[in-house]
Amino acid sequence: MEAACNSMALERLGAALRGLPPLQSWLLLLLGLLAALHLGKLLLQQQRRRQRRRGQRRAPPGPFPWPLIGNAAQLGSAPHLSFARLAGTYGAVFQLRLGRWPVVVLNGERAIRQALVRQGAAFAGRPPFPSFRLVSGGRSLAFGAYSELWRLRRRAAHATLRAFSTGSPATRRLLERHLLGEARALVALLVRGSAGGAFLDPSRVLVVAVANVMSALCFGRRYSHGDGEFLRLVGRNEQFGRAVGAGSLVDALPWLRRFPSPVRAAYRAFRDLNRDFYAFVRGKFLQHQRSLRPGAAPRDMMDAFIRLQREQPRLQLEHVPATVTDIFGASQDTLSTALQWLLIFLIRYPNVQAKMQEEVDRIVGRDRLPCAEDQPHLPYIMAFLYESMRFSSFVPVTIPHATTTNTFIMGYLIPKDTVIFVNQWSVNHDPAKWSNPEDFDPTRFLDENGFINKDLTSSVMIFSLGKRRCIGEELSKVQLFLFTSILVHQCNFIANPNEDPKMDFTYGLTIKPKPFTLNVTLRDTMDLLDQAVQRLQAEKAANDNQLSGNT
Numbered sequence: 001m002e003a004a005c006n007s008m009a010l011e012r013l014g015a016a017l018r019g020l021p022p023l024q025s026w027l028l029l030l031l032g033l034l035a036a037l038h039l040g041k042l043l044l045q046q047q048r049r050r051q052r053r054r055g056q057r058r059a060p061p062g063p064f065p066w067p068l069i070g071n072a073a074q075l076g077s078a079p080h081l082s083f084a085r086l087a088g089t090y091g092a093v094f095q096l097r098l099g100r101w102p103v104v105v106l107n108g109e110r111a112i113r114q115a116l117v118r119q120g121a122a123f124a125g126r127p128p129f130p131s132f133r134l135v136s137g138g139r140s141l142a143f144g145a146y147s148e149l150w151r152l153r154r155r156a157a158h159a160t161l162r163a164f165s166t167g168s169p170a171t172r173r174l175l176e177r178h179l180l181g182e183a184r185a186l187v188a189l190l191v192r193g194s195a196g197g198a199f200l201d202p203s204r205v206l207v208v209a210v211a212n213v214m215s216a217l218c219f220g221r222r223y224s225h226g227d228g229e230f231l232r233l234v235g236r237n238e239q240f241g242r243a244v245g246a247g248s249l250v251d252a253l254p255w256l257r258r259f260p261s262p263v264r265a266a267y268r269a270f271r272d273l274n275r276d277f278y279a280f281v282r283g284k285f286l287q288h289q290r291s292l293r294p295g296a297a298p299r300d301m302m303d304a305f306i307r308l309q310r311e312q313p314r315l316q317l318e319h320v321p322a323t324v325t326d327i328f329g330a331s332q333d334t335l336s337t338a339l340q341w342l343l344i345f346l347i348r349y350p351n352v353q354a355k356m357q358e359e360v361d362r363i364v365g366r367d368r369l370p371c372a373e374d375q376p377h378l379p380y381i382m383a384f385l386y387e388s389m390r391f392s393s394f395v396p397v398t399i400p401h402a403t404t405t406n407t408f409i410m411g412y413l414i415p416k417d418t419v420i421f422v423n424q425w426s427v428n429h430d431p432a433k434w435s436n437p438e439d440f441d442p443t444r445f446l447d448e449n450g451f452i453n454k455d456l457t458s459s460v461m462i463f464s465l466g467k468r469r470c471i472g473e474e475l476s477k478v479q480l481f482l483f484t485s486i487l488v489h490q491c492n493f494i495a496n497p498n499e500d501p502k503m504d505f506t507y508g509l510t511i512k513p514k515p516f517t518l519n520v521t522l523r524d525t526m527d528l529l530d531q532a533v534q535r536l537q538a539e540k541a542a543n544d545n546q547l548s549g550n551t
């Protein structure tokens with residue numbers, strides 16, 4: 001009966017439409033469609049209100065996930081940019097599926113602060129990705145799960161790092177001494193490679209320079225730039241970052257590793273480099289354990305961690321080499337990438353380079369080298385550093401997080417064990433926060449009197465926030481300031497006119513500029529660098545004599 005009525009009604013509608021001129025039929029259809037859409041929206045709103053009244057929250061919106069691969073194919077070669085685009089459609093908090101992993105992506109300062117700061121513990125986990133278990137002998141602090149013991153390890157690591165770098169005037173001086181030695185070697189190599197107007201790729205020498213500063217702090221020794229073994233060890237950052245960067249297929253689609261494929265190759269390279277890196281640090285650990293004399297002052301961070309472990313039995317012995325591997329690894333990849341970007345900006349923006357040189361010459365003069373105490377008096381150089389970090393956003397997405405409990409963010413339900421991607425790039429390129437975010441302009445960080453605007457510098461997000469915030473932030477800023485101010489004080493940097501000025505990059509945990517070359521010449525002579533290094537060597541010899549006399 002009902003079916004008969006329906007078909008009669010349809011016939012009547014058909015007849016009526018046939019009787020109408022075509023334009024009117026279309027208008028009627030359109031009206032019907034709009035009414036249906038409006039009704040649908042009202043019903044959805046009603047359902048959400050009912051869910052909220054009953055205390056239920058909905059999952060974040062997101063694109064349709066395909067069977068097996070989920071949304072892996074939608075991330076492209078620059079996932080941070082794809083995330084920002086998807087945020088334009090779905091909002092600051094949206095969800096994806098990568099293989100079998102449910103993922104929520106956080107974009108923009110508001111959502112990220114709400115998660116990492118206001119609900120720190122709920123968002124402080126790490127996903128149990130297979131690749132994470134290969135880092136630092138399977139006991140990584142950076143890639144390990146959030147727990148009571150993990151908190152103890154993090155506190156110990158942070159305190160020890162400070163105690164050997166930025167914690168006191170004496171340790172800052174020690175850090176500066178190591179850095180000056182490396183800056184001298186770096187300048188000499190860059191200038192030699194540029195002799196006769198040649199252009200050289202600086203990436204290798206930068207990696208060794210920063211690895212040597214950290215090696216001195218961690219193990220008490222540096223390596224020559226010609227040491228092939230050291231270079232093989234520290235020169236594989238790109239393979240590391242490619243495997244663990246947010247959206248990496250190594251963890252999203254692990255079954256691809258069963259077939260010959262780029263994913264299998266990336267996984268194997270990652271496994272081998274982690275094995276070699278950990279073996280190197282573990283070797284240093286065993287040497288230190290054998291040679292550390294009871295009662296003697298710790299010679300470096302490795303000694304300090306061994307001492308700490310003996311005093312805190314909850315820390316296991318294997319945690320010592322694992323933590324030092326994390327610190328040594330995390331620092332040299334990030335800092336060498338940062339220096340590559342800084343050099344790119346110096347050569348692509350010669351006017352900015354000239355302003356930095358004018359400032360450092362005016363404040364420091366030409367009779368001595370810049371030092372850490374000059375930092376507050378060199379606002380343009382600091383503005384250049386912050387603009388370089390903002391513009392490149394070279395850690396575009398943090399190490400993936402995971403939720404440790406069921407939680408809510410901006411009204412959305414996020415179940416426990418959801419993978420969380422934190423898109424730092426979206427904060428640094430938010431047009432609501434930065435005018436013309438795609439322009440490179442250090443002066444955006446200076447106020448009308450030429451002072452640094454601290455509210456703005458603290459809005460640059462590259463060291464993350466909350467319980468997983470980078471423990472090397474302070475040390476990194478000191479090192480980047482010293483390297484940059486010494487380099488512009490001592491050298492001129494020129495771009496290779498035969499290279500495309502477009503700033504291409506490769507994506508990973510850190511984004512790296514595509515290989516580039518530059519020409520470096522001295523502004524005066526090497527005298528200041530030579531004299532500074534000789535003075536510091538004499539100081540060190542006097543210290544060592546005093547120490548051996550005391551014991």
Ligand code: HEM
Pocket residue numbers: 141142143154161326327328330331332334335338395397398399400401422462463464465467468469470471472473475476
């Ligand atoms: C410019 C240089 C650096 C940048 C931009 C940077 C950035 C980051 C970021 C974004 C994270 C991930 C935070 C998260 O998952 O939410 C991180 C973690 C970490 N960083 Fe750095 N980092 C830098 C230098 C360093 C240095 C020099 C060290 C050590 C001396 C270091 C040690 C660590 C450690 C141990 C973690 C793991 C923290 C955790 O999981 O709790 N980083 N860093």
